[in-house]
Structures are given as C-alpha cells and as structure tokens.
Amino acid sequence: MLAVVRTLVRRDLLLAMRRRSDAATALLFFVIVASLFPLGVGAEPNQLRAIGPGVIWVAALLSTMLSLGRLFAADYADGTLEQLALGAAPLGVIVAAKALAHWLVSGLPLVVIAPLIALQYDLERPLYGVLVLSLFLGTPVLSLIGAIGAALTLGLRGGGVLLSLLVLPLYVPVLILGAGSVAMAAAGLAPSGQLLLLGALLVVSAAFAPWAVAVAVRIGVE
Amino acid sequence: MLEAAGLDCERSGRTLFRDLSFGVAPGALVRIAGPNGSGKTSLLRILCGLLAPTQGEVRWRGTPIRRLAEEYSRELVYLGHASALKDDLTPYENLDIGCRLAGLQAPREALAEALSGFAVPDLPVRKLSQGQRRRAALARLLLSERVPLWLLDEPFAALDAAAASHTEQVIGRHLKAGGSVVYTTHQPAALDSSARVIELAVN
Numbered sequence: 001m002l003a004v005v006r007t008l009v010r011r012d013l014l015l016a017m018r019r020r021s022d023a024a025t026a027l028l029f030f031v032i033v034a035s036l037f038p039l040g041v042g043a044e045p046n047q048l049r050a051i052g053p054g055v056i057w058v059a060a061l062l063s064t065m066l067s068l069g070r071l072f073a074a075d076y077a078d079g080t081l082e083q084l085a086l087g088a089a090p091l092g093v094i095v096a097a098k099a100l101a102h103w104l105v106s107g108l109p110l111v112v113i114a115p116l117i118a119l120q121y122d123l124e125r126p127l128y129g130v131l132v133l134s135l136f137l138g139t140p141v142l143s144l145i146g147a148i149g150a151a152l153t154l155g156l157r158g159g160g161v162l163l164s165l166l167v168l169p170l171y172v173p174v175l176i177l178g179a180g181s182v183a184m185a186a187a188g189l190a191p192s193g194q195l196l197l198l199g200a201l202l203v204v205s206a207a208f209a210p211w212a213v214a215v216a217v218r219i220g221v222e
Numbered sequence: 223m224l225e226a227a228g229l230d231c232e233r234s235g236r237t238l239f240r241d242l243s244f245g246v247a248p249g250a251l252v253r254i255a256g257p258n259g260s261g262k263t264s265l266l267r268i269l270c271g272l273l274a275p276t277q278g279e280v281r282w283r284g285t286p287i288r289r290l291a292e293e294y295s296r297e298l299v300y301l302g303h304a305s306a307l308k309d310d311l312t313p314y315e316n317l318d319i320g321c322r323l324a325g326l327q328a329p330r331e332a333l334a335e336a337l338s339g340f341a342v343p344d345l346p347v348r349k350l351s352q353g354q355r356r357r358a359a360l361a362r363l364l365l366s367e368r369v370p371l372w373l374l375d376e377p378f379a380a381l382d383a384a385a386a387s388h389t390e391q392v393i394g395r396h397l398k399a400g401g402s403v404v405y406t407t408h409q410p411a412a413l414d415s416s417a418r419v420i421e422l423a424v425n
Contacts, residue, residue, distance in 0.1 A: 003322065004322070004323055004325070007319055007322040007323055008323065011308075011311075011319050014311070014315070015308060015310055015311070018310035018311070019310055077304075078304055078305065078306060078307065078308065078309070079302050079303070079304025079305060079306035080306045080307075080308065082272055082300070082302055082304070082306065083300075083306045083320065083323065083324070084323065085272060086270060086271070086272065086295045086298070086300055086324075087292070087295060087323045087324060087325070088292060088295065088296050088323065088324055088325025089292065089323075089325075090291070090292055094323075221272055222272065222273050222274070
C-alpha cells in the first residue's frame with residue numbers, strides 16, 4: 001500500500017516537472033496578488049503591517065484554488081482515474097496520495113516563498129516564523145478540502161466556478177485561524193491557540209477528507 | 223469464476239438491458255456484441271465494478287464484488303476506451319507506473335520486452351499515433367499474464383493487422399493458461415469463432 005502511495009506521489013511530481021509552467025503559474029499568481037496590495041493600498045507601514053497576514057493568506061487560498069481544477073481533471077480525461085479506482089490500494093489511500101502530491105507542488109512553494117512576500121508588508125521578524133508555520137499547517141488542509149470539491153465537480157461543465165463556490169466557504173476557518181495566528185503574534189500574544197487549532201483541522205481533514213474524496217471520485221467515474 | 227446474476231442497467235433514464243445473467247469459466251472467452259449504444263461498455267464497467275448495476279450483482283468466486291473491493295481489482299485487468307496513458311510520460315514510464323499501481327511486479331526487462339513486443343516507439347505518448355497509444359496500453363496485458371480476468375473494451379480499435387494478430391495471440395495464450403477474457407469488438411477477429419457471444423440489443 002505504501003508502495004502505491006510512493007509511486008503515485010512520484011508520478012504526480014514527475015508530471016509536474018514535465019509541465020513546470022502549470023505549477024509556476026499558480027506560484028506567480030500568489031506572488032503577484034500579494035504584491036498588488038501594497039501598490040494599491042499605499043506604502044503606509046502601519047497599514048501594511050495590519051493587512052499583511054490577511055492578504056498573504058487570501059492570496060494563498062486563491063492560488064490553491066487555481067491549481068485544484070487540475071487535481072483530478074487530467075486523470076479523469078485520459079482514463080487514468082478509472083485505473084486508479086481499480087488499483088491495488090483502497091481509493092481513499094490513492095486520493096490521499098494525490099492530495100499530498102498536490103500540496104507538495106502547489107502548497108509547499110507558497111510556504112517557502114511567503115517570508116519574501118512578508119518583506120513587502122514590513123512584518124516584524126518574529127512574525128515570519130508564525131506566518132510560515134501557519135501556512136505549513138494550513139495549506140495541506142486547503143489541498144485536502146479542495147480535493148473534495150475537485151472530485152465532486154469532476155466532468156461537470158463550468159466546474160471551475162462551481163468548485164470555487166463549493167470550496168471557498170469551507171476555507172473560511174483555515175483563513176481565520178491562519179491569519180489570526182499572525183495577527184495574534186503581532187499583538188504580542190502567544191499564537192499557539194490558533195496554531196494548535198490549525199493542527200487539529202489538519203489532523204481531522206487528513207483523517208476524513210480522503211474517504212469523502214473517494215466516494216465523490218467513485219460517483220464521478222461512474 | 224465470474225458470475226453475473228440478474229443484471230439490470232439503466233443509464234440516464236434509458237434501460238440498456240434487463241435481467242442479464244451469465245457466467246465466465248476459467249479459460250473462457252466471452253464476446254459482448256451489439257450495435258452502438260446497446261450498453262457494451264456499461265456492461266464491461268459493471269463487470270469490473272466501476273459502475274453499479276441498477277439491479278442484480280456480479281460475483282467473483284461466489285462473493286459479490288462489492289464486498290471484495292480491491293481484492294477483486296487485483297484479479298482483473300480492465301482496458302477501457304481511454305488509453306489511461308499520460309501524455310507527458312514515455313510508454314515505458316506509463317507502463318511501469320501502471321503496473322506498480324495495479325500491484326504487479328514487473329522487472330525492467332519485462333517492461334521493455336512487453337513494449338517491444340507491441341513495437342511501441344520510445345517517445346513521449348503525446349507524439350504517438352492513435353494505434354501506437356492503443357498498443358502501448360495493450361502492452362500491459364503481457365505483464366498481466368498471472369491476472370486471471372481480462373476485461374477489454376474494443377481491444378482491436380485503431381490497430382493494424384500485425385498488432386491485431388499479436389493481440390489475438392496474447393489473448394489466446396492467456397486463455398490456454400486458464401485465464402478468462404471478456405471483450406467487445408466491432409472488427410471481425412479470428413478469435414470470434416471460439417468466443418461465446420452475449421448479444422445486447424438497443425431498446
């Protein structure tokens with residue numbers, strides 16, 4: 001079973017390598033959206049410091065949305081998803097591997113590049129760690145919950161817009177906790193409460209989302 | 223070995239077939255025949271468990287396949303209309319990954335041999351023709367000799383005469399070794415004479 005997970009993650013990373021532009025688009029989108037705000041709002045440092053965490057988190061949500069459409073669509077179109085549904089491992093394990101690969105390709109780069117974006121908002125040094133940690137805990141939740149939406153909208157016309165409508169409301173708790181943890185630290189309080197809740201969200205979604213995705217994929221493949 | 227009991231299939235409000243029952247013994251070849259839209263592909267998908275029948279059930283060695291789940295999936299190969307190949311990978315990478323995901327052990331040489339058996343060039347799948355893609359997908363069969371049940375949807379579509387006869391040989395060998403094959407086809411093939419036919423009609 002672990003061999004199947006390893007093979008699938010490796011395959012999705014290989015495909016992402018062969019098609020680098022797809023992953024790069026989502027990352028550039030994140031960088032550009034997060035960079036537009038200082039230009040639009042003005043260079044008042046206090047204001048930027050106040051909106052920084054929220055803007056970075058919203059940009060991360062939107063950038064994740066951008067890559068979700070591809071999570072199952074390509075496999076669905078070329079028949080690979082049928083073969084995965086007939087694979088040697090339970091479908092829940094397979095979709096969990098796909099969500100992991102999605103996070104490695106589109107979530108992890110956001111975590112890595114976020115400190116650079118935070119520079120533009122003049123965040124204080126100690127906040128960088130909190131921001132990175134909150135994104136590190138929160139972006140996998142975005143991939144997992146997003147996978148449910150991506151599986152439910154398989155093969156639908158106009159699935160992209162429907163996907164955003166389905167998934168974005170579900171992202172609200174992650175956004176509140178993620179941006180809240182950085183704001184908390186900025187106010188000089190301990191952000192551990194929000195971070196622990198984010199960690200709890202991650203555990204719960206890692207445990208339950210794959211089974212919901214598996215059911216949705218089965219319906220989609222039918 | 224494989225047993226279909228009282229299958230009904232309804233797709234988007236249209237009844238495709240009703241109360242269809244048959245068995246597939248080890249070493250048996252079964253051809254599903256019928257005009258376009260009569261439900262051949264739906265029947266194959268029901269047999270492999272991708273599609274749930276409206277009524278009835280499919281049993282594998284006496285147990286309903288719903289209950290067996292992956293245990294049943296490991297006993298079958300399904301080749302559908304779509305080739306299930308990734309455009310950005312080479313046929314070798316596709317075959318290697320496909321076998322691993324299906325839980326088959328396939329050493330490097332066996333993979334290369336299977337692809338050369340079907341004369342598949344070593345190019346990204348994006349650059350292959352329809353027939354070459356089909357052959358790359360069929361190469362999986364050469365590595366699945368120990369998998370007892372083959373379900374093939376139009377295995378001969380887009381193939382030239384040489385590749386079609388090679389496919390027939392591969393199927394013939396599998397039958398001789400005690401495997402079962404259920405397939406659909408529109409092209410007349412030499413195999414057809416030895417196949418039991420299940421005729422579907424358009425309702």
